[in-house]
Amino acid sequence: SAVISQKPSRDICQRGTSLTIQCQVDSQVTMMFWYRQQPGQSLTLIATANQGSEATYESGFVIDKFPISRPNLTFSTLTVSNMSPEDSSIYLCSVEVGTFPLWGYTFGSGTRLTVV
Amino acid sequence: AQSVSQHNHHVILSEAASLELGCNYSYGGTVNLFWYVQYPGQHLQLLLKYFSGDPLVKGIKGFEAEFIKSKFSFNLRKPSVQWSDTAEYFCAVNAENAGNMLTFGGGTRLMVKP
Numbered sequence: 244s245a246v247i248s249q250k251p252s253r254d255i256c257q258r259g260t261s262l263t264i265q266c267q268v269d270s271q272v273t274m275m276f277w278y279r280q281q282p283g284q285s286l287t288l289i290a291t292a293n294q295g296s297e298a299t300y301e302s303g304f305v306i307d308k309f310p311i312s313r314p315n316l317t318f319s320t321l322t323v324s325n326m327s328p329e330d331s332s333i334y335l336c337s338v339e340v341g342t343f344p345l346w347g348y349t350f351g352s353g354t355r356l357t358v359v
Numbered sequence: 360a361q362s363v364s365q366h367n368h369h370v371i372l373s374e375a376a377s378l379e380l381g382c383n384y385s386y387g388g389t390v391n392l393f394w395y396v397q398y399p400g401q402h403l404q405l406l407l408k409y410f411s412g413d414p415l416v417k418g419i420k421g422f423e424a425e426f427i428k429s430k431f432s433f434n435l436r437k438p439s440v441q442w443s444d445t446a447e448y449f450c451a452v453n454a455e456n457a458g459n460m461l462t463f464g465g466g467t468r469l470m471v472k473p
Contacts, residue, residue: 353402
């Protein structure tokens with residue numbers, strides 16, 4: 244399965260600023276996913292990113308707040324813009340890997356963001 | 360849209376006790392089902408998955424899960440837990456013909472007392 248390197252692993256940011264999170268995969272993948280895990284809660288999908296097309300955002304998430312880039316088949320970035328304390332969460336990228344019966348999803352180690 | 364429910368938010372067990380964590384989903388079509396574990400400070404790891412075939416699937420570390428289609432359930436079990444099983448457990452569903460994403464349940468935080 245793919246190995247994902249996600250950076251930074253954690254950051255403390257001032258409100259009103261932006262943070263860009265990087266996700267690098269060691270193999271080419273078609274679909275990449277960005278999730279948010281708020282404190283004490285489960286994972287919520289932010290958006291799906293395919294190379295060469297605009298990301299598809301889930302209800303409650305907008306491109307102006309969470310712009311995503313997907314320049315090639317191994318890399319993606321998620322920016323958390325104009326941050327507020329409510330954005331304090333763990334952000335994870337995930338990729339779909341393999342074909343049946345080895346198909347599944349791999350997750351990055353996450354970026355723990357604290358907004359002060 | 361599909362949803363996933365995990366009934367137990369917090370579970371505390373003693374070592375050697377048996378474990379069953381409930382997971383129910385709402386989607387009438389074909390589903391692919393997953394259980395992930397997140398140990399403290401670590402990233403998500405796949406415990407097991409079900410696509411088709413034998414509804415009783417075995418995963419890593421002695422875990423197993425049973426898919427009961429009529430109950431829309433995919434409960435996780437382990438006959439005898441260890442202190443090292445202390446973690447958060449997430450059930451997730453991929454609904455075929457509804458996109459490639461995973462929908463996660465709310466998670467169950469398991470604490471095993473030595």
